[in-house]
Amino acid sequence: MRTLLCFLALTTFAAAADKPLNILFLFADDWGRYASIYAEHEKFPSPNQVIKTPNIDRIAREGALFRRAYVNAPSCTPCRSALLSGRYFFNTGRAAILNGAVWDMAIPSFPLLLKDEGYHIGKAFKVWSPGDPADAPFGMQAHAYQKSGGRCNQFSQNVDKLMKAGVAVEAAKQQIYDEVHGNFASFLAARPKDAPFLFWHGPTNVHRKWVKGSGLAQWGINPDELKGKLPKHLPDVHEIREDFADYMGEIQAFDAQVGTIVKQVEEAGELDNTVIVISGDHGAPGFPGGKCNLYDFGVGVTLAIRWPGQPGGRFIEDFVNLMDLAPTFMEIGGAKIPEGVNGKSIVSLMKSGKSGQIEEERDYVITGRERHVSIAREGNLPYPQRALRKDGFLYIHNFKPDRMPMGDYKQLTDSFTPSQDDLENETYVAFPDMDASPAKAWLIQHRSDSQYKWYFDYAFAQRPEEELYDLSKDPGQTINVAAEPSYADVKNQMAAELLAKLKAVGDPRVSQDPVPFENPPFISDTKTKPAAKAKKGKGKAKAE
Numbered sequence: 001m002r003t004l005l006c007f008l009a010l011t012t013f014a015a016a017a018d019k020p021l022n023i024l025f026l027f028a029d030d031w032g033r034y035a036s037i038y039a040e041h042e043k044f045p046s047p048n049q050v051i052k053t054p055n056i057d058r059i060a061r062e063g064a065l066f067r068r069a070y071v072n073a074p075s076c077t078p079c080r081s082a083l084l085s086g087r088y089f090f091n092t093g094r095a096a097i098l099n100g101a102v103w104d105m106a107i108p109s110f111p112l113l114l115k116d117e118g119y120h121i122g123k124a125f126k127v128w129s130p131g132d133p134a135d136a137p138f139g140m141q142a143h144a145y146q147k148s149g150g151r152c153n154q155f156s157q158n159v160d161k162l163m164k165a166g167v168a169v170e171a172a173k174q175q176i177y178d179e180v181h182g183n184f185a186s187f188l189a190a191r192p193k194d195a196p197f198l199f200w201h202g203p204t205n206v207h208r209k210w211v212k213g214s215g216l217a218q219w220g221i222n223p224d225e226l227k228g229k230l231p232k233h234l235p236d237v238h239e240i241r242e243d244f245a246d247y248m249g250e251i252q253a254f255d256a257q258v259g260t261i262v263k264q265v266e267e268a269g270e271l272d273n274t275v276i277v278i279s280g281d282h283g284a285p286g287f288p289g290g291k292c293n294l295y296d297f298g299v300g301v302t303l304a305i306r307w308p309g310q311p312g313g314r315f316i317e318d319f320v321n322l323m324d325l326a327p328t329f330m331e332i333g334g335a336k337i338p339e340g341v342n343g344k345s346i347v348s349l350m351k352s353g354k355s356g357q358i359e360e361e362r363d364y365v366i367t368g369r370e371r372h373v374s375i376a377r378e379g380n381l382p383y384p385q386r387a388l389r390k391d392g393f394l395y396i397h398n399f400k401p402d403r404m405p406m407g408d409y410k411q412l413t414d415s416f417t418p419s420q421d422d423l424e425n426e427t428y429v430a431f432p433d434m435d436a437s438p439a440k441a442w443l444i445q446h447r448s449d450s451q452y453k454w455y456f457d458y459a460f461a462q463r464p465e466e467e468l469y470d471l472s473k474d475p476g477q478t479i480n481v482a483a484e485p486s487y488a489d490v491k492n493q494m495a496a497e498l499l500a501k502l503k504a505v506g507d508p509r510v511s512q513d514p515v516p517f518e519n520p521p522f523i524s525d526t527k528t529k530p531a532a533k534a535k536k537g538k539g540k541a542k543a544e
Contacts, residue, residue: 053255111123122200124144184201208436289477310353368386398463
């Protein structure tokens with residue numbers, strides 16, 4: 001009898017082991033490397049000592065937290081193009097840009113490949129946009145589960161509206177969590193029996209704009225708790241701290257959504273058969289050095305993964321590009337990895353059970369950008385960059401240093417200064433590649449103040465052809481040492497390595513003449529027009 005029971009137990013275990021793993025992908029707009037668990041691994045003051053993300057922390061504690069996870073491009077559409085295809089963003093055709101992006105249907109994407117392998121796939125909210133057709137690499141809207149409501153996408157705005165109607169703050173939040181719950185519940189209810197699932201939850205609330213003061217009003221985040229903890233390149237003044245506190249509030253709102261969905265997976269009995277991956281598509285919007293920039297503040301993101309059967313509490317030091325997730329998900333689902341994929345699956349990292357630097361060859365990432373919202377209008381051409389990030393150094397090559405990094409500023413003159421309301425709400429009024437925000441407004445309003453001129457120039461001024469940062473001395477990446485003779489060997493070595501790697505993977509920026517990114521349709525402004533001028537209190541700041 002004992003032998004029979006052992007045989008049955010082993011048979012059951014083997015069957016469970018052979019069962020395909022589910023994939024739950026929780027992916028937030030504009031969310032950088034901010035989660036409270038990171039504070040345990042940092043040696044310097046940071047906002048991670050103030051933010052509270054218990055649900056994200058749980059996944060990291062029960063799985064692995066990545067210290068060196070980066071997006072391929074710090075702009076929504078190209079980042080997601082790389083993530084969905086496993087290709088470098090510059091190898092995805094017109095999906096390599098944001099304004100005017102078009103998805104090439106000949107490029108395989110991991111969600112549709114998993115669908116072909118029998119996965120029940122579904123998504124809530126943003127997967128691939130802006131672009132045409134919207135969410136094309138996820139089957140457009142054929143697999144959307146959003147009918148319970150989408151108020152999570154403007155979280156602080158909707159909570160604020162309910163509070164003004166007399167609803168208590170926690171009750172207002174719960175109404176939104178209930179919608180998140182309902183969307184995922186409908187996805188699970190539609191799942192064919194025994195089918196593995198892939199679900200992508202992509203709320204846009206961490207993307208601007210959000211309610212000013214909502215970090216304190218809705219989450220109890222005192223802006224002045226951030227004093228001395230902001231990144232070095234941000235002015236440590238109350239207005240900037242308040243804006244950052246509001247950003248952190250939206251991250252905490254995302255964390256609550258994570259908790260809602262993970263609880264449902266647990267209650268469905270699927271937790272130990274589900275790979276849970278949590279991340280974001282680039283750094284903070286509307287802050288200098290963040291979104292649209294190749295500094296760590298712009299391309300470094302949170303990555304936490306819970307993998308069934310593997311030990312928790314791991315802290316992984318390998319460099320990981322989010323395009324590596326596409327072949328990872330393909331491998332999990334048994335899909336053949338197609339030609340043209342540049343990413344490398346991290347299944348081996350997750351199954352190693354180890355911490356620290358696990359695979360020696362994962363010692364770098366390449367990041368870059370071509371076009372965000374700047375368009376070829378009045379000489380306002382996009383600002384192309386590529387960067388090589390390694391242990392201890394960041395090297396950036398600026399291909400057109402004569403152009404403005406955040407876009408043209410012809411409207412911004414001594415005779416014309418946009419109003420505070422315009423600067424906080426209208427992305428296109430000045431420097432359009434930085435989202436409108438109170439932080440942007442503050443910098444522009446203080447551009448003539450000698451005390452803060454450095455911060456303004458850091459954000460908006462022209463940059464040299466080469467930038468090099470020694471992170472052992474300058475972790476905030478604010479001191480460019482590219483022109484210093486003592487760093488000539490390091491600079492030349494990294495420049496040559498970057499160029500060789502770009503040529504090896506066929507980057508059109510360095511391998512084609514003429515460069516396609518410099519010509520129509522990549523620089524055409526026919527697809528997307530600038531947002532209409534903001535009206536007081538109702539400005540349109542969203543530029544993706």
